[in-house]
Amino acid sequence: MDRNRTVAGLDVHKDSIYLCIMGHDEAIIFEKTYGVLTPDLRQMCNDMTARGVTEAAMESTAVYWVPVWNELCGSMELKLVNPYFIKQLPGRKSDIKDAQWIAECLLKNLIRGSFVPETIVQDMRKLNRRIMDLNEDLTYNTNKLDAALQRCGFRLSNYVSRIKGKSYQSVLSCIIDGERDPGKLIAKVHGRTINKHGRQTIMAAVTGCFSDTDIIIFRQTKAVIDLIEAQMAECQKELTALCGKHFPQQYRRLQTIPGVKERAATAIIAETGVDMKMFATAASLVGWCGLKPRNDVSNGRYKSRKVTHGNRYLREILIEIAWVASRTRNCFFSNFSYVQTTVKKKSRMKIQVAIARKILVAIWHMLSKEQDFIDIYLKRLEQQRLLEEQLKSFESKMA
Numbered sequence: 230m231d232r233n234r235t236v237a238g239l240d241v242h243k244d245s246i247y248l249c250i251m252g253h254d255e256a257i258i259f260e261k262t263y264g265v266l267t268p269d270l271r272q273m274c275n276d277m278t279a280r281g282v283t284e285a286a287m288e289s290t291a292v293y294w295v296p297v298w299n300e301l302c303g304s305m306e307l308k309l310v311n312p313y314f315i316k317q318l319p320g321r322k323s324d325i326k327d328a329q330w331i332a333e334c335l336l337k338n339l340i341r342g343s344f345v346p347e348t349i350v351q352d353m354r355k356l357n358r359r360i361m362d363l364n365e366d367l368t369y370n371t372n373k374l375d376a377a378l379q380r381c382g383f384r385l386s387n388y389v390s391r392i393k394g395k396s397y398q399s400v401l402s403c404i405i406d407g408e409r410d411p412g413k414l415i416a417k418v419h420g421r422t423i424n425k426h427g428r429q430t431i432m433a434a435v436t437g438c439f440s441d442t443d444i445i446i447f448r449q450t451k452a453v454i455d456l457i458e459a460q461m462a463e464c465q466k467e468l469t470a471l472c473g474k475h476f477p478q479q480y481r482r483l484q485t486i487p488g489v490k491e492r493a494a495t496a497i498i499a500e501t502g503v504d505m506k507m508f509a510t511a512a513s514l515v516g517w518c519g520l521k522p523r524n525d526v527s528n529g530r531y532k533s534r535k536v537t538h539g540n541r542y543l544r545e546i547l548i549e550i551a552w553v554a555s556r557t558r559n560c561f562f563s564n565f566s567y568v569q570t571t572v573k574k575k576s577r578m579k580i581q582v583a584i585a586r587k588i589l590v591a592i593w594h595m596l597s598k599e600q601d602f603i604d605i606y607l608k609r610l611e612q613q614r615l616l617e618e619q620l621k622s623f624e625s626k627m628a
Contacts, residue, residue, distance in 0.1 A: 237277055237305075238332030239287035240324050241294050248273060249328035250280055251336055260325060265293070270300040278304050286335040288312045289343060298345065308335065308342035315340065344517065349475055350502040356468040357499035358542055360461055367457045374401075374450040382437040385418070388426050396422060400435055405448050411436045468495045479503045482595055485602040486588060487560040488553035493546055500543040503596055511593040518543050520586040536582060544585070551584035561606035562587070 233253065240247040243265070250259040259280055263273045277285065285301060286308040287294050294309065301307055315334050334340045346354070371393065375386050378401070389397050399417035408414060414435040415423070423431050472480040472495050483494040501514070508514040515521045519539020536544075555566035562584050569580045591602060 234336065235281045235283060236332055236335045237282045237285040238328045238330065238335060239285060239297065240328040240331065241287050241290045241297055242324070243291075243293055245324075246270075246273065246297065247324045247328040248277070249325065249332045250277065250282055251329070251332040253336070255333065255336065257329065260328070262324075265296070267296070267300075270297060274300055274304055277301070284308070284335060286310055286331050286340050286342075288315070288331070307345075308340055309345050310334075310340050311343055344507045346502045347504075349471065350499065353468055353471050353495070353499035354542075356464045356471075357496050360464045360468070360496075361542060361545070363457050363461045363464070367454060367461070370450055370454050370457065374447065374454065377443065377446050377450065378437070381439050381443055383439075384434040385431070388431060388434055389418075389422055395419070401447065401451065404437075404439060405444060405451065407444075409439065465492065465495070468499065472498055476503050478599070479596060482599075482601050483592065486550070486554075486591060486595075487557040487562055487602075487604070488550040488588075493550050496546040497543070497592060500540055500546075501592070501596075505593055505597040508593065511590040514593045515586055515589055518547070518589055520544060520547070520582060520589060543589075547585040547589055548581055550588055551581045554588065555581065555584055559607065559610075561604050564606050 235250065235252055235258065238249045238251070246263045246265060246269075248259070248261050248263060249257060252258050259276070261273075261276070263269045282305055284306045287297060287310065289309050289311060298307060298309065310331070315331060331340075345351075375392050379386070383404075385397055385400060386392055391397070396418045400414050403414055403417060411432045415428070415432050418431055418435070469491060476498055479498060480494050483489050483497055484491070489497070505514070508517065512521070516537065517539055519537050519541070521537055522535070551562070554560065554562035557563050565587075566577075566580055566584060569575045569583070570577050594600070595602060
């Protein structure tokens with residue numbers, strides 16, 4: 230143990246921070262409780278630097294650790310710790326003892342810091358997670374609007390593929406503008422839908438009883454949906470601009486993966502960054518994301534094989550990519566999905582998780598080695614084609 234080492238443990242709460250500074254001989258040098266306002270944080274930083282603190286650790290308590298981290302990161306080495314890994318044994322517990330325990334674990338090198346990306350990636354994370362939150366709001370309000378229309382006898386959503394589709398939205402706009410005639414409303418529906426279900430069925434589906442109150446609700450809900458879509462577009466535009474400015478090569482490289490376009494590439498960079506040094510292996514990144522099946526075996530019996538907890542934002546976007554990649558023709562992921570689900574009769578949902586894990590492993594290698602995606606399936610097809618051409622050439626010469 231370094232005899233010149235002075236460390237600090239911070240127990241962070243919503244309205245208070247408990248500080249414990251500990252020396253190399255595990256002697257407590259300083260203890261104090263601080264507030265969470267910016268002047269309090271600056272005073273705490275000054276007190277820590279005045280006492281020679283070079284390392285500090287804190288638990289990742291909700292979002293309350295973020296301003297503390299931002300205030301201290303320029304003055305000392307910081308570690309953000311998952312509370313799960315430094316839980317004390319039950320017994321005498323207090324906030325001061327928690328701070329002491331964190332400092333003691335840090336002093337004895339028992340703490341492994343969590344991944345905290347650089348400032349620009351943190352800003353990109355804010356935009357990416359804002360888009361995901363807005364997308365949840367969009368789904369909620371879209372379903373509420375359809376439910377309000379269903380109460381009025383409007384059943385077009387039963388016969389179209391998407392509520393956000395052109396036919397549904399065109400008919401909705403006409404209803405909000407005051408149109409009630411089913412003959413005019415059906416003119417806004419795509420001909421393929423009419424041919425598939427029959428004109429009389431679709432005409433009955435767009436016939437409803439709408440009061441003035443219903444129209445007000447429709448108009449207001451649609452305005453909320455339009456506002457959410459505008460905000461999502463604004464966030465995505467800014468996120469794409471940041472990727473293009475700071476990580477242009479990685480942004481282009483990720484889009485060589487089947488199923489990855491602008492939205493997915495920006496989300497991946499926002500959640501993982503581009504520096505893979507924090508993840509020693511691809512398995513470390515997979516475990517951090519939460520796509521690694523847990524190992525829970527007792528007496529030779531598997532109790533659980535569910536995936537672990539991790540970065541749910543990255544996991545969500547990877548599962549979406551997996552669904553698209555499994556439907557992309559002539560690529561490794563679609564071939565893998567076909568073999569596993571059709572030939573081996575495995576669960577389609579589980580296979581999507583497996584594909585998401587394979588995509589994340591590919592991302593780790595691409596960002597670590599600065600290489601584009603290489604599709605093994607296409608490479609094998611090309612090798613097979615070349616062998617067939619060589620065989621035909623050899624046979625023609627022998628003839």
